[in-house]
Amino acid sequence: MISTITLVILVISVLAVDNQPIADSTAPHAITVAGHRILISRSAPSMGVVAIALLAIGVIAACCLALEAIAAFLSINPRRVRLQQLRERSGHLPVAGEPVVITVVIPAHDEEASLPATLEALGQQSRPPDRVIVVADNCTDRTEAVARAMGVDVFTTVDNDQRKAGALNQALSGLLPRLDARDVVLVMDADTRLDERFLEVGAAHLENDPELAAVGGVFYGEDGHGIIGQLQRNEYTRYSLQIHQRRGRVFVLTGTATMFRSDALLDVAAARGLHLPGTSGEVYDAGVLTEDNELTMALKTLGATMASPEQCRVTTELMPDVRSLFRQRQRWQRGALENLASYGLTRGTLRYWGQQIGIGYGTVALNAFLVLIAITVLAVDDWIWFPFWLLIGSVFLVERIATAWSAGWRGRLLAAALLPELAYDVFQQFVFVTCLINILLNRRAGWGHVSHAPIPGSERVDA
Numbered sequence: 001m002i003s004t005i006t007l008v009i010l011v012i013s014v015l016a017v018d019n020q021p022i023a024d025s026t027a028p029h030a031i032t033v034a035g036h037r038i039l040i041s042r043s044a045p046s047m048g049v050v051a052i053a054l055l056a057i058g059v060i061a062a063c064c065l066a067l068e069a070i071a072a073f074l075s076i077n078p079r080r081v082r083l084q085q086l087r088e089r090s091g092h093l094p095v096a097g098e099p100v101v102i103t104v105v106i107p108a109h110d111e112e113a114s115l116p117a118t119l120e121a122l123g124q125q126s127r128p129p130d131r132v133i134v135v136a137d138n139c140t141d142r143t144e145a146v147a148r149a150m151g152v153d154v155f156t157t158v159d160n161d162q163r164k165a166g167a168l169n170q171a172l173s174g175l176l177p178r179l180d181a182r183d184v185v186l187v188m189d190a191d192t193r194l195d196e197r198f199l200e201v202g203a204a205h206l207e208n209d210p211e212l213a214a215v216g217g218v219f220y221g222e223d224g225h226g227i228i229g230q231l232q233r234n235e236y237t238r239y240s241l242q243i244h245q246r247r248g249r250v251f252v253l254t255g256t257a258t259m260f261r262s263d264a265l266l267d268v269a270a271a272r273g274l275h276l277p278g279t280s281g282e283v284y285d286a287g288v289l290t291e292d293n294e295l296t297m298a299l300k301t302l303g304a305t306m307a308s309p310e311q312c313r314v315t316t317e318l319m320p321d322v323r324s325l326f327r328q329r330q331r332w333q334r335g336a337l338e339n340l341a342s343y344g345l346t347r348g349t350l351r352y353w354g355q356q357i358g359i360g361y362g363t364v365a366l367n368a369f370l371v372l373i374a375i376t377v378l379a380v381d382d383w384i385w386f387p388f389w390l391l392i393g394s395v396f397l398v399e400r401i402a403t404a405w406s407a408g409w410r411g412r413l414l415a416a417a418l419l420p421e422l423a424y425d426v427f428q429q430f431v432f433v434t435c436l437i438n439i440l441l442n443r444r445a446g447w448g449h450v451s452h453a454p455i456p457g458s459e460r461v462d463a
Contacts, residue, residue, distance in 0.1 A: 027041075028040060028041040028384050029041075038385060039382055039383070039384045039385065040384070040385050040386075040387070041384050041385070041386055042386075042387060042388075043386060043388070044386070044388040045388075094181050094182070094206075094210040094261065094263070095210060096207070096208060096209070096210050097207060097208070098182060098207065099182070099203075099207060100182055100183070100184045100203050100206050100207055101130050101179075101182050101183045101184065102127075102129045102130050102131075102184050102185075102186055102199060102203060102259070103129070103130060103131045103132075103133065103175065103179070103183065103184070103185050103186070104122060104129045104131065104132040104133065104185075104186045104188065105133050105135060105168065105171055105172070105175070105185055105186065105187050105188075106118065106132070106133065106134045106135060106187075106188055106189070106190050107135045107137055107164050107167045107168055107171075107187075107189070107190065108134050108135060108136055108137065108139065108143050108147070108190035109137045109138060109139060109143075109164075109167075109190075110139050110140055110141045110143060111139075111141075111143050111190035111191060112141040112142045112143050112146055114190055114191040114317070115134070115143060115146050115147060115150075115190050116146060116150065117193055118188075118189075118190055118191065118192060118193060119132070119147070119150045119152060121193040121194050121196075122194065124196050125194065125196055125197075125198065125199045125200070126196055126197050126199070126200045127197075127199040127200035127203055128199070129186065129199060131153065132152040132153065133152065133153045133154070133155055133171065133175070134147035134152055134153070134154050134155070134190070135155045135156075135157065135167050135168065135170075135171045136154055136155070136156045136157065137157045137160055137163075137164070137166075137167035138157065138160060143190075144156065155170075155171045155174075157170050157171075158170070162286035163286070164255075164284075164291060165284035165285065165286040165288070165291040166284075166286045168187065168283065168284050168291075169282045169283060169284050169286060172185070172265065172269075172283050173281070173282075176262055176265055176266055176269070176283075179262040180262070181261075181262075181263055183261075183262040184202075184203070184206055184259050184260065184261055184262065185259070185260050185261075185262055185265060186199070186202075186257065186258070186259045186260075187255070187257075187258055187260065188217075188256060188257035188258075188314075189255060189256050189257070189316065189317075191316065191317040192219075192256045192257055192314050192315065192316045192317070193314065193315045193316075194217070194257060194313075194314055195311070195312070195313035195314065195315075197311055198217065198257065198311075198312050198313065198314065199259075201215075201309055201311040201312050202215040202259045202309070202312050203259075205307060205309060206259065206261065209305075211305055212261075212305055212306065212307060213260065213261050213264035213299055213304035213305055213306055214250075214253055214258055214259060214260045214261065214264060214299060214304065214306040214307075215258065215259045215306070215307055215308070215309065215312060216250055216252070216253040216254050216257075216258040216259075216306065216307070216308040216312070217254050217256055217257035217258060217308065217312045217313065217314040218240045218243055218254075218308050218309075218310055218312055218313055218314070219236055219239075219240075219254055219256045219257075219313075219314045219315070219316045220233065220236050220237065220240065220313060220314070220315050220316070221233035221236050221315070221316065221318045222315055222316065222317055222318055224318070225318050225319070225320045225321075227414070227420060228318075228319065228320070228321060228322065228325060229318045229320075230407075230410055230411060230414050231414065231420065231421065231424045232318045232319065232325070233318070233407050233411060234404045234407050234411045234414060234415060234421065235424075237403070237404055237406055237407040237411060238403045238404065239251075240310065240406075241403055241406075243308050243310065244310050249307070249308075250296065250306045250307060250308050251296075251355075252292060252293050252296045253292055253295060253296045253299070253306060253308075254292055254308075254314075255290075255291065255292030256314050256316045257312075257314045258292070264299060264304055265283045267299075267302055267304070268283055268295065268298050268299065268302065269281050269282055269283045271298070271302060272285070275301065275302065276298045276301060276302070277294075277342045277343070278298075283295070285298075288335055288338065288339060288342075289331045289332075289334055289335030289338065290331065290332055290335025290336060290339065293332075293335055293336055293339055294335070294339045294342075297339055297343050297348060297349060297352070300348035300349075301343065301346065301348040301349075322427075326427075326431065329428060329431045330431055330434065330435060330438075333431050333432055333435045334435040334438065334439065336352070336356070337356065337435060337436070337439060338439070339352075340352055340353060340356065359429070359432050360432070362425075362429065363429040363432055363433065366422075366425060366426065366429065367426070367429065370422075370426070397416065397418060400415040400416075400418065400421060401415045401416055403415075
C-alpha cells in the first residue's frame with residue numbers, strides 16, 4: 001500500500017512539475033563530496049501538485065478499503081445447510097470440541113530427493129497425523145520405495161494424464177467415502193516441510209469452530225538459490241505479512257499445505273458440473289493450471305469459511321533459476337486469470353478481480369515511472385539531486401526494508417539495494433502481460449517440473 005501511494009506521488013508530480021511554478025527557484029548549487037562535484041537543487045513541486053498527489057492517494061486508499069470491506073461483507077454466508085443436500089450420504093455435522101482425525105495426502109511425482117525431509121517433518125509434529133498417504137503419480141524414480149521404507153501408505157495412480165489434480169482425484173475418490181464429519185484431510189506438496197506445530201494449531205482451529213471448512217498454511221521459502229532465492233523469500237515474507245494484517249483471512253488456500261474438512265471436499269465434488277466448473281464427483285478441476293486457487297474459489301462460491309493462522313507455517317521449494325521461475329509464475333498468473341474467467345464476477349471472486357486490476361494498474365504505473373526516469377537521465381547533461389524527491393523515495397525504501405524485515409539480514413540488504421527488487425517487480429509484470437497476450441492468442445499453457453537435489457540435513461533412505 002505504501003509503495004503504491006509513493007508511486008502515485010512520484011508519477012503525478014513528475015508529470016506536472018514542468019508546468020507548475022516551483023516553491024524555490026534557486027539554481028542548483030555544487031558541493032564537493034570525497035573529491036566529486038555534486039549538484040543539488042531545493043526545487044520542489046508547487047502546493048497545487050502536492051495537493052493533487054495527496055488527493056490521488058486518498059482516492060486509491062478509499063478504493064482499496066472499500067473493495068476490502070465489500071469483499072469481506074459478501075464473504076459472510078449463512079450456515080452451509082444447503083450444501084448438505086449436495087451429498088449422497090448423511091451424517092452428523094462437526095461438533096465444537098470434538099477431536100478431528102487427520103489424514104495426510106501427499107501427491108508426489110519423482111520426489112525421491114525431497115520426500116524424506118517432508119516425511120521427517122511430519123514425524124516431528126507436536127500433534128502427529130493419524131495416517132499418511134503418498135500418492136505416487138507416474139514416478140520413474142524411487143519415490144514409492146522411499147515412502148514405504150519410511151512407514152507410510154502408498155497409493156499409485158493408474159493411467160493419470162491430468163497431473164497433480166488428476167492424481168489427487170484418484171486418491172480422494174476412494175478415500176473420502178470412508179470418512180465422516182470428524183475427518184480432516186491435509187493435502188500437501190512432497191517438497192514442503194511443516195512447522196512442528198502446524199497440525200496442532202490447524203486441528204485446534206477446526207475443533208473450536210465447526211463452521212470452519214479449511215485451514216491453509218502460510219508459506220516461506222527454503223534456503224539457497226542465491227539472489228533469485230532471496231527475491232522469492234522476500235516476496236513470500238511480504239505475503240505472510242499481508243495475511244497477518246488481514247487476521248488470517250485467506251487469499252488462496254495454498255497447495256503447499258492445507259487442511260480440509262472431508263465434508264467440505266465432498267461438497268465441492270457434489271457441486272461440480274452443477275454449481276461449479278469441472279466434472280461431477282471430482283474434488284479438483286483437472287482442466288485448470290492452478291488447482292489450489294480454483295479450489296479456494298470453489299469453496300468460497302459454496303459459502304465455506306476458511307483461515308490461514310500465522311502459526312501454520314510451511315517451508316516450500318523455490319525456483320532455482322530465472323527460467324524455472326518464469327514458467328512457475330506464468331502458470332500461476334495464467335491459472336488465476338483463467339479461473340476468474342470461468343467463475344465470472346461473483347461475491348466469491350470480487351476481491352480476486354480487484355487484485356488483477358491492481359496488478360494491471362501497477363504494471364502501467366511502475367513502467368511509466370521507469371520510462372520517465374530513463375528520459376530524464378538521457379535529457380540532462382549533469383545529474384542534479386533533489387532533496388524533496390530523495391525524501392519521497394526514502395518512504396518507499398523504508399517500506400521495502402520494513403516489510404522484508406523478518407526475512408533476515410540478507411532480505412533486508414536486498415530490499416535496501418532497491419534496484420534488484422524493482423527489476424523483480426518488472427519481471428513479474430512482464431509475466432502478467434505475457435499471460436494476457438497468450439490468452440488473447442489462445443496459446444497453449446505449459447506446466448514444467450523442477451527436479452530437486454537432496455535437501456541438506458535429510459538422510460537418503462534405501463528400501
